[in-house]
Amino acid sequence: MTNPEKENGRYDLHMHSTSSDGMNTPSELVGLAAGRGLAGIALTDHDTVAGVGEAAEAAARAGLDFVPGVEISTRAGSRDIHMLGYFFDPADARLRQRLAGLRDVRDVRNDRILERLRELGVDITLAEVKDRGGRPLQPGESVGRPHMADVLVRKGYAVDLRDAFDKYLAEGAAAYVSPPRVSPVEAAAWIREAGGVPVLAHPGLYGDDALVRQVLAEAKPAGIEVRHPDHDPAAEKRYRRLAAEYGLLTTAGSDYHGIRQGKVFHGELGGYTVEETRVAALRAAASAPKSG
Template structure:
C-alpha cells in the first residue's frame, strides 16, 4: 500500500483550530506518513509540530503559506522544506504580521461603526495566540450573536467587497518565491482554482509567469478540486516542467468538511510526491 502524505495544513499558529501538536497527533491517527504544516505568514508552529512528529513517528515538513499579489482571484504560494530558523524569513514574516495587526485594528473599528462592537482581546482569544485572521473575527461575531454562522459573517461582512473587509498587505509573486528559496525551500502554487482563470489557456499563462519567477511546483490535488480541475492542472504542470504537490488545506473546525489527508475524499497524495519535492529542495539547502 502506498504511504500517504498531506502537504498543506494549518494550526492555531494561524487560522486552524488545532494546536500544531494536535495536528500531528491527528495525522498519526489518520495513518499519514508525513505532513507539512503551512501556516499563513508564520513559522511559529513548526518547533512544536516537529517535536511532536519525532515523538509520534510522523515526518513534519517545515512549511509556510504566503499570500501574493494578483489582480484577479487569490494567489497563495506554499513553501516546503524551508529552514524555520532562517533569520531573513522571520524578519519578513514579522513585517507581514505587523501589517496584519494594522488591518485587524481597522476591522475592529469598522465592526464597531456597523453596530457590532468587538475588541482585539476578544478576537485574540479565538486565535490561541497565533496569527489573527478573519476566521477569528467570525468566531467572535457568532459568539456575540451578531450572525448565526461563520459563513454568514463572511458572506455579509468580512468577505472581499463586504462592509468590514480590508485587503491585507501582499508581496509580489517574485518576492514571495525568492523569500521561500532564500530559506532553502520549494515554492508551490497552492489551490490553483483560486486564481480564477477562465480555462486551461489562461491558467497556463498565469502559471508560466510564476514559473518565470522561479516557481517549482503546483498543487494538482487540493480540497475544492474537481476531477476535471485536477486533470487540467496535471497537464499544465507537465507542459511547464513543474513538480506536483497536494494537500487538504486542513483547518480543523474552521473548515469542518475538510478531512486531513483526503479533503472531501477526492485527494490521495503519495509519498513519491514528497520525495520529488525533497530532492528539489536539497540543492538550495544551506551547508
C-alpha cells in the first residue's frame, strides 16, 4: 500500500530540535518524518544551525529531502518577530557568527527573566534551565523559555507549559523580558547574504496585521508562513490574501517542539505541510540573483 503523503511530496517546513527548544534530537525528528510518510523537512531551530548537520545526514540515510533552516529572533515595533530562513549555506562563517551574537542576547534575556522570577518569589536557576531535564546544553545550541517552563512545572510553580507561559513567560506576562534585537530587515539580509531565502514566520501570533504589513514592506521576505497550528481558518485565509497582495510564496509548518507534560507544542509533526512544488519555488528564490 502506497503512502499518499510520500507520493504527493509533502514537506513540513518548521520544527525544532534539542539544539534549541525542541524535545527530539535532529535524528529523531527525521525518523518521525519518515514514519509519517513525508518527502522532506526543514529544521528551523532558534538562532542556531547546530543541529543541521546531524539532520541532513539522518535525512540522507532515510531517503528524505532535507532543507537547511533557521528561525531568527528579531524585534519590530513592540513585538518579537521571527524570520525563517531556508536553503542558505549552514557553514557560512558570517551567518554563524551573527547567530552566535543572537544567542548572547538570549543569554542576557534569560538572566533578566530569572531575575524577575526571583523578584516574584519563584526560585529557579540558570543551571536548572540549562540542564534541560538531564541533557545539558551543548556548544552552539540555544536555551529558551520552554526550558524555563519545564523547570517551573517540575518545581510546582505552574500546572503545565501553558500555565507557565500565561503566568510568567509569554509576552506581557509577569516575568517577560525582550532585550534589544536585530530588526526583521537585518535578519532577512543575513539569510540572503548566506545564499538563502527569508520567510516571515506565523504572522498570526503577532496580533498586529499593520505591523505585519510593515515588516513585509521593509524586510521584503520571499514568503509568508500561512498554515500554522496557531492560525485558525480565518487567519489562514487572511494571510493567503496578504501573500497574493505582496506577491509572496506561501509556506506551512507544524512548529513542532515535541511533547511536554503530555502535550504537543505547537502542532504535530507533519500536520501542516506544503507540496514539493512550493519547496522548489523556495529553492529557486534562494538561487535567484540578489539585488541591492
